[in-house]
Amino acid sequence: MVDADPDPANPGAAPARTAAGRALKLVKPIAGLRKRGNYLYFWEKRWFFIAMAVGAGLLYMPTPEGLTQSGMIILTMSVVATILFVTEPVPLPTVALLIIIGQVMLMGIESKAVARSLMSDSVLFIMGSLMLAVAVVKQKLDTRIAWILVRMTGTKTSRIAFGIALVSGVLASFVGEHTVAAMMLPVGITLIQLTSNDPKKVRNLAAVLLFSISYGCSVAGIGTPSGGARNAIMIGYWKEFFYDPLNPETFMYLIDYVHWMMYAYPIFLIQVPFVTIILLLTFRPEYKDLSRAVVKLRAQVESQGAMKAGDWVAIGIFFLVLLGWIFGSAEYGMGTIAILGAAAFLIAGLVAWPDVNSGVNWGVVLLYAAAISLGVQMKDTGAAAWVAQNFLDILAPLGMDEGVGLWAAVSLLTTGVTNTMSNGAAVAVLGPIVLKLAVAAQESPIVIGYITAVSSAFAYLTVVGTPACTIVYASGYLKTTDFLTVGWKMVVMSTIIMLAAAGLYWPFLGT
Amino acid sequence: MNDDVEDQNINNPEEPHHARFRILVCIDGSDESYRGLRYAAKIAKGEDVDIVLCYVRPSDQGLSTGGLQMDVARGNMLEWGLELPGITYLKKGRDLLMELGNLREDWEERAFHTDITGTSLGDNKIDYTSKSGKKIVLKLKVARDVVTGILDQWELGHYDLIIIGASARWSGKGLKGFFDPAVAEKIAIHAPCSVLVARDLEIGHGHLLCTDGSEASNAMIRKDAYIASLCECPISLLSVAPDVESEINAEKAVNAARKILDDLNVNVVETLTRVGNPVDEIVETGPDYSLIVLADGGKNGLERFFVGSVAMKVMQTAHNSVMVVR
Numbered sequence: 001m002v003d004a005d006p007d008p009a010n011p012g013a014a015p016a017r018t019a020a021g022r023a024l025k026l027v028k029p030i031a032g033l034r035k036r037g038n039y040l041y042f043w044e045k046r047w048f049f050i051a052m053a054v055g056a057g058l059l060y061m062p063t064p065e066g067l068t069q070s071g072m073i074i075l076t077m078s079v080v081a082t083i084l085f086v087t088e089p090v091p092l093p094t095v096a097l098l099i100i101i102g103q104v105m106l107m108g109i110e111s112k113a114v115a116r117s118l119m120s121d122s123v124l125f126i127m128g129s130l131m132l133a134v135a136v137v138k139q140k141l142d143t144r145i146a147w148i149l150v151r152m153t154g155t156k157t158s159r160i161a162f163g164i165a166l167v168s169g170v171l172a173s174f175v176g177e178h179t180v181a182a183m184m185l186p187v188g189i190t191l192i193q194l195t196s197n198d199p200k201k202v203r204n205l206a207a208v209l210l211f212s213i214s215y216g217c218s219v220a221g222i223g224t225p226s227g228g229a230r231n232a233i234m235i236g237y238w239k240e241f242f243y244d245p246l247n248p249e250t251f252m253y254l255i256d257y258v259h260w261m262m263y264a265y266p267i268f269l270i271q272v273p274f275v276t277i278i279l280l281l282t283f284r285p286e287y288k289d290l291s292r293a294v295v296k297l298r299a300q301v302e303s304q305g306a307m308k309a310g311d312w313v314a315i316g317i318f319f320l321v322l323l324g325w326i327f328g329s330a331e332y333g334m335g336t337i338a339i340l341g342a343a344a345f346l347i348a349g350l351v352a353w354p355d356v357n358s359g360v361n362w363g364v365v366l367l368y369a370a371a372i373s374l375g376v377q378m379k380d381t382g383a384a385a386w387v388a389q390n391f392l393d394i395l396a397p398l399g400m401d402e403g404v405g406l407w408a409a410v411s412l413l414t415t416g417v418t419n420t421m422s423n424g425a426a427v428a429v430l431g432p433i434v435l436k437l438a439v440a441a442q443e444s445p446i447v448i449g450y451i452t453a454v455s456s457a458f459a460y461l462t463v464v465g466t467p468a469c470t471i472v473y474a475s476g477y478l479k480t481t482d483f484l485t486v487g488w489k490m491v492v493m494s495t496i497i498m499l500a501a502a503g504l505y506w507p508f509l510g511t
Numbered sequence: 512m513n514d515d516v517e518d519q520n521i522n523n524p525e526e527p528h529h530a531r532f533r534i535l536v537c538i539d540g541s542d543e544s545y546r547g548l549r550y551a552a553k554i555a556k557g558e559d560v561d562i563v564l565c566y567v568r569p570s571d572q573g574l575s576t577g578g579l580q581m582d583v584a585r586g587n588m589l590e591w592g593l594e595l596p597g598i599t600y601l602k603k604g605r606d607l608l609m610e611l612g613n614l615r616e617d618w619e620e621r622a623f624h625t626d627i628t629g630t631s632l633g634d635n636k637i638d639y640t641s642k643s644g645k646k647i648v649l650k651l652k653v654a655r656d657v658v659t660g661i662l663d664q665w666e667l668g669h670y671d672l673i674i675i676g677a678s679a680r681w682s683g684k685g686l687k688g689f690f691d692p693a694v695a696e697k698i699a700i701h702a703p704c705s706v707l708v709a710r711d712l713e714i715g716h717g718h719l720l721c722t723d724g725s726e727a728s729n730a731m732i733r734k735d736a737y738i739a740s741l742c743e744c745p746i747s748l749l750s751v752a753p754d755v756e757s758e759i760n761a762e763k764a765v766n767a768a769r770k771i772l773d774d775l776n777v778n779v780v781e782t783l784t785r786v787g788n789p790v791d792e793i794v795e796t797g798p799d800y801s802l803i804v805l806a807d808g809g810k811n812g813l814e815r816f817f818v819g820s821v822a823m824k825v826m827q828t829a830h831n832s833v834m835v836v837r
Contacts, residue, residue, distance in 0.1 A: 043701075044659075092574045130578045137583050140590065178577040182584035186591035193593070229577065361571070364578035422574045467577035471584045476540055476596025 047087035055080040059106075064386075070107050071383035077102045078374060078383075082429060085421045093363030096370035103377065117376060118369040122236035124335025126229045126424070127365050131342035132321065133179035134359035135351040139314040145171075146187040147301040155291040161208050162276040164188065165216030169272055172216070173223030173265070174322055178467035184213045189475055190300070194293035199477060205285040206477040207486075215275045215460060215490060217468035221423075222454045223268040225260045225334055226325055229368060229424035232334060234453040235260070236372065237431045241379055242445060252446070256330045262509055263450055267501050274493050282486045310350060317344045371428035384432035388440050391433070406441055407451050407502055410434050411495055414455035419465050423456040430456075447502060458494050460487035531646075532560045532741065535670040537661055537698075539566065540600040543676025547709035548604050550801075551674050552611045554742040561646040562613065563668060564604045566597035567660030570627075570653050585632065595632075601649040605637075614639055614647045627653045658697040665702060672738070673702050677710040677832075699826055699835055705734070707834040708826055712801060717745035717780060718834075719800040721793050721825075724750070724764030731806035731836040732768045736777045746772065748782045749796055751789040758786055790824045798831050807837045 042049070058076040063069055077099060084095045103114045145167065153163035164184065172180040188209040196202045221228040225235055235255050242253040321341035329337055345351045378384040395401045400409045414434075418426040430452055438448035459465025463473045463480055472478065534551045538544045548564065555562050571581040585595055594602075608614040618639040625634040636650040654660025665673065675695045699706045718739050722728040739746050748768050750761035765782040772779050785792040797803040805822040826833045 126578065133579050134583055137587055142587070143591075176577070178579040182579065182587055185584055186588050186593055189588065189593050190591060359580050359583045361574075361576075361578050361580050364574050367574065368578075422577065424577065425574065464575040467575065467579065470575040471581065474581060474584060474596070475588075476599065 045089045047083065048089040051080045051083040051087075051089075054083065066389070067386045068382055071381040071386060073102075073106050074374065074377045074381050075383045075387065077106070078378065078429065081371070081374065082421075085425055085429075091363065093366050096363070096367040099370040099374050103373070107377070109377075114373065117373040118366075120236055120240075120369075120372060121333040121335040122229075122232040122372060123365065123369045124333065125226075125232040125338050126335075126368050127360075128335055128338025128340075128342050129176055129226060129229075130178075130360040130365070131356050132338060132345070133176055133182075134356050135342060135345035136175055136179050136314070136318065137182050137359075138351045138355060139311065141311060141314070142183040142187055143297075143301045143304060144307070144311075145183070146190075146297060149187075150294050150297065155289050155294045157205065157208070157285050157288050157290055158276065158280055160191070160290055160294075161212045161279060162273065164209060164212040165219075165275045166272050168213050168216035169220030169223070169268060171220075172468070173220040173227045173268060175318070176226065176228055176467075177217035177221045178471065180217050181213055181468035181471040184217075185210075185471055185475060188213050188472070189477070190297060191290060191293045192477065194296045195287055195290055201286060203286070203477075204283040205287050206475075207283040207482055208279045208285045210472040210475060210477055211279050211283075211482075211486060212276065214466070214468040214472040215279070216272065218457050218460065218466050219271040219275060219494065220268045221466070221468075222264045222457045223261065224265065224325075225255075225257050225329070226322075226338070228457075230427035230453055230456045231260065233368070233372060233424060233427045234431060234449050235334075237375065237435060238445065238449055240376055241432070241435050254330070255446075257326045257334070263506060264454060266505065267454060267498055270497055270501075271494060274497070275490070278486060278489045278493060282489065310348075313348055314345070314350050317341060317348065317350075320344070368424055368428060371425055375428055375432045378432040379436070385436040385440065387433050388437035391437060392440050402441055402443065404499060404503060406437075406443060407447070407499060408495075410437070410448055410451050411455040411458075411498065414452050415458045415491060415495070418456045418459040419461045422464075423459055423466055426456045426459075427453060447506060450506070451498065451502060454498050455495070458491050460490040460494075462487075530559075531644075532672075532737075533668055533670040534560065534562050535661070535664060535668065535673045536562060536564050536604070537567070537673065537675040538564050538600045538604050539657075539676065540596060540603075541676050543709050543712070544600075545604065545607060545676075546712040547674040547676050547707065548607060549611070550707070550709065550712055550714060550742070551672075552608055552613045553714055554672075554738060555613055557741060558641070558643045558645050560741060561648070562608070563646075563648040563650055563664070563670070564601055565650045565652055565661065565664050566600050567652045567654050567657045567664075568595075568597050568632075569656050569660075582632065595651075597651045601651060605639075605647070605649055608647060615641070618647070657694050658701070661694075661698055662701060665704065670704055672705045672707060672834075673698060674707045674709060677708050696827065700823065703837065705738075705834060705836045707802070707832065709832050710829065712832040714742075714801060715744075716799065716801040717747055718802045718804050719747050719749055719793075719797060720768065720804045721749050721751070721789075722764045722768045722806075723789075724760065724767055725806070727806040728764070729767070729771060731804065732771050733775070734836050735804045735834070736772055736775050740777065744801065745780045746777060747780050747800065748772075749785065749793065750783075751785045751787065751792040753787070753789065755786055758784060761785075789821050790828065793821075793825050794829050797825075797829050797833075801832065803829055803831065803833045805833065805835055807835050 055076050058079060059073065063072045081095050081099060084090065085092065100114055103109045104111045149163045149167050150160060153159040168180050168184050191209060192202050192206045195205060199206070222231065225231045238253045238255055242250055244250045321337060324337040324340065325334055346353060392401050395406065395409050399405055414426060414430055417430055434448050434452045435445050438445040457466070459469070461484055463469055463483060469483065534555060536548045536551045538548065551562050554560060588595060605614065618641050621638045623636045623638065627633045632653070634652050636648055639647040650664065652660050652664060654663060661673065675698055677695050695708045699708055718735060720732055720735055722732060748765045750764040752758040752761035761784040765784060769779050769782055783796065785796065793803060803825060805825060807822055822835045826835060
């Protein structure tokens with residue numbers, strides 16, 4: 001119990017009430033709530049019990065032809081985990097714990113081996129980049145970035161929207177979308193509130209500016225490996241699934257930072273102007289010019305004074321981390337570089353450990369670790385290949401079992417899944433299946449992997465689809481329906497551009 | 512429920528009440544929630560009715576923000592001097608109550624903060640108390656989810672009435688409704704007290720009390736007589752017979768209800784009987800009134816959820832506001 005407002009025990013609240021009456025008033029409802037509380041518990045957790053019932057049902061079913069017993073178990077665990085990911089009846093890190101327990105108790109894998117499978121460079125990268133995200137947000141460089149942005153764009157709303165999408169995107173492509181969304185959200189809200197204090201008068205302007213942040217970040221998250229956990233997860237899967245140190249032909253599956261950028265960065269850059277056009281045409285902002293707001297923003301920035309030594313050190317560390325990712329990740333791993341960067345911020349005193357500790361949700365790191373471990377088991381048991389083959393058999397009559405048709409099917413599947421759960425979790429769950437699908441269809445696992453990773457960014461339809469969407473929604477200016485209104489247009493645009501890149505541009509890169 | 516308190520008041524609604532009637536208004540920034548607040552303000556004109564405005568902020572699970580706690584973004588907003596949405600919504604509610612005369616500048620103001628594990632902002636509330644002890648409370652609450660937060664808040668305050676705006680997700684029916692029922696629907700199902708779901712709530716068109724002559728309906732009539740007396744809302748009575756043969760029973764039901772209200776010296780504007788599907792007839796008649804008022808069928812939360820009741824079906828399909836009385 002947190003407090004007691006409007007304090008039933010406070011004599012001032014009910015001066016004329018008798019003690020007996022007060023006691024009766026308290027006892028009856030508490031008893032009633034306890035009785036109902038039991039039902040409420042089962043009702044709130046109903047999806048947990050449904051998931052468990054589905055899991056038990058699948059385990060008792062005869063194993064389908066072509067699937068091993070352990071493949072059936074891991075598939076069952078994946079189905080149960082997916083139901084729990086989507087419906088969230090229990091805190092999501094709990095799913096990670098259940099995955100670990102399931103691997104030991106249902107599959108009979110030694111606990112030491114399961115524990116070892118939980119930590120990989122991808123997980124180190126997720127952990128390090130989240131610590132870096134907190135450190136970067138704490139540097140309060142956002143006002144300066146905002147000012148540089150409006151100096152470049154001028155005061156026209158359309159140009160500012162484009163500038164926000166581009167700047168948010170460029171930053172997000174390197175440091176992750178959650179970092180940039182957290183930094184840019186106050187910039188967007190300040191510009192909105194300095195234009196008008198009445199939310200109704202700036203309803204469409206707010207939508208354009210805030211979606212410019214979130215969609216700018218989303219389309220950019222694919223740009224580099226450090227743009228999001230999903231990219232690191234896919235890089236990890238390529239290595240885990242196809243790399244053999246004894247076979248030089250498999251070295252192509254070690255995708256480095258620059259290699260990834262060559263594939264994905266142009267797709268991000270081409271999308272930015274389309275993001276702005278779609279937003280302006282969909283919401284048609286009330287104010288075409290934001291000069292009043294920009295003047296006030298300038299005063300706010302000027303009040304901060306010149307850049308301080310700490311600001312320069314922070315920028316320096318950030319660029320060193322970036323250089324480390326580009327030139328050193330092949331040797332040391334992206335995760336090691338990210339953790340080195342976080343350690344540098346802590347050593348320089350630019351961020352305190354309690355801030356890092358409370359800013360990172362460590363349960364999510366555990367969840368990603370378990371999801372990747374589950375994905376590796378999907379491969380090892382042959383379950384991923386079995387699902388891939390069955391999926392391919394469904395696609396064959398539709399003529400979508402090869403080439404552009406297959407790419408579109410994979411993209412559609414990923415877009416559907418990523419809109420119901422975090423994009424990192426979507427890639428962790430789908431990655432093993434689509435990579436085995438590529439093998440079965442005799443397509444390039446690199447191309448199919450990129451299509452999956454890029455499509456996982458098309459979570460424009462729901463608030464929870466991407467971190468950036470969730471963060472801008474917290475501003476209170478957007479409705480959940482806004483995401484659907486504009487999101488489907490974004491999905492169509494992004495899918496067309498990605499498929500065009502896969503068909504016309506990627507072949508020049510040697511896929 | 513405050514049965515001990517309510518019953519003595521209902522016996523004579525004109526007499527001063529000795530217990531405080533407490534209304535919990537759930538604010539989420541939507542127009543519907545402020546319409547609900549206006550209605551609460553009308554009920555709470557007297558000195559013996561308290562209003563608690565509550566905004567529930569779901570605690571961050573982290574996965575939807577990619578593992579970065581939402582507090583990092585919220586903290587950054589505060590450092591820019593920007594208010595969090597919940598604070599803005601509650602302040603707007605407070606200003607509305609001041610404008611309507613329910614709250615005055617000279618009331619005593621006290622602020623409280625409670626630390627909550629997992630969030631740096633915690634629970635916060637501002638408590639305004641008049642010289643006579645009337646309270647208006649603004650509460651910014653953190654909970655696992657909005658429904659849990661509102662039900663927890665009920666446990667803290669034992670409110671007599673919860674008012675909640677029908678959210679955009681209200682339309683969830685069938686499989687979609689089972690998968691993800693609207694917040695208002697969940698509250699209507701599980702709250703232990705009366706729940707008013709505000710949907711285009713306009714003040715002044717009166718209450719439409721729907722009775723089937725049962726004990727639960729008669730209890731609802733007495734309880735709504737009290738609420739209607741607080742807001743000086745006109746009362747109309749409706750009973751629906753499923754077929755022509757049962758029409759006489761419907762007439763008996765409205766006459767019995769009228770007698771209860773006559774005994775309480777409460778004026779009835781009109782009595783109506785209809786023949787047909789009760790849910791359809793009530794929903795069709797409802798828009799001429801501010802509120803459709805129904806008795807809860809007496810089922811527990813789980814049965815209400817799986818089996819449903821006329822009250823729940825009306826609440827799901829009505830075009831205007833519905834109050835389920837418990």
